[in-house]
Amino acid sequence: MAYPASLLRLDEAFFSRDTEEVARASVGKILVCGASAGRIVETEAYLGPSDRAAHAWHGITPRTRVLFGPPAHAYVYLSYGVHWCLNFVCGPEGTAGCVLIRALEPLAGIASMRRRRGAGIAVEKLTSGPGNLTRAMGIDLKHNGTSLLKGPLRVFTEPGSPSPDIAVTPRIGIRHNCDWPLRFVAAGSPFASRKS
DNA sequence: CAATAGATCATCT
DNA sequence: GATGATCTATTGC
Numbered sequence: 059m060a061y062p063a064s065l066l067r068l069d070e071a072f073f074s075r076d077t078e079e080v081a082r083a084s085v086g087k088i089l090v091c092g093a094s095a096g097r098i099v100e101t102e103a104y105l106g107p108s109d110r111a112a113h114a115w116h117g118i119t120p121r122t123r124v125l126f127g128p129p130a131h132a133y134v135y136l137s138y139g140v141h142w143c144l145n146f147v148c149g150p151e152g153t154a155g156c157v158l159i160r161a162l163e164p165l166a167g168i169a170s171m172r173r174r175r176g177a178g179i180a181v182e183k184l185t186s187g188p189g190n191l192t193r194a195m196g197i198d199l200k201h202n203g204t205s206l207l208k209g210p211l212r213v214f215t216e217p218g219s220p221s222p223d224i225a226v227t228p229r230i231g232i233r234h235n236c237d238w239p240l241r242f243v244a245a246g247s248p249f250a251s252r253k254s
Numbered sequence: 255c256a257a258t259a260g261a262t263c264a265t266c267t
Numbered sequence: 268g269a270t271g272a273t274c275t276a277t278t279g280c
Contacts (some may be wrong), residue, residue, distance in 0.1 A: 120266095188273070232272050
């Protein structure tokens with residue numbers, strides 16, 4: 059198993075930067091949930107109330123409260139009544155920036171991922187797409203609002219690993235501001251939800 | 255192979 | 268009661 063030996067947990071400073079910067083820097087980082095882990099290969103930035111495509115556009119509601127809260131927390135919501143989607147809350151407390159995790163490269167716990175997604179699913183498809191990766195990792199509403207520093211979900215970096223080439227494209231699957239280039243993909247990764 | 259309809263529910267109006 | 272930051276199956280070239 060190509061599970062990197064020495065990992066460094068990201069701290070709050072990583073997440074309290076500009077949303078766009080966090081989205082870009084998150085590509086290549088490693089998400090761990092229980093026994094499963096994967097390298098992040100695709101993210102999208104959602105900026106806050108000024109971003110019509112963001113949930114925060116509606117202002118503070120019981121659901122989006124965590125978006126406006128302190129950084130380094132997980133925001134999990136149900137999409138289309140079917141799929142859970144995972145976000146990192148970032149920017150200083152009071153801002154509503156967040157980073158949607160869209161695709162992972164499975165590193166560990168692949169057997170459990172298959173158990174949750176179904177046997178016979180190709181590795182490249184196990185965690186390709188925001189709904190797919192949460193199902194594979196077993197992420198749902200109970201992770202909403204948990205800390206990325208001390209909760210069940212953690213994010214690590216691999217010291218010494220080169221930063222990947224990153225392609226920037228418009229965001230996917232939204233109806234407003236579809237042309238804003240806020241999607242970050244590890245260039246050429248077969249694990250991304252679409253070709254770059 | 256490309257296009258599209260349907261699933262399904264937490265949250266908001 | 269309407270609405271999606273989606274995915275999959277199915278239909279039609």
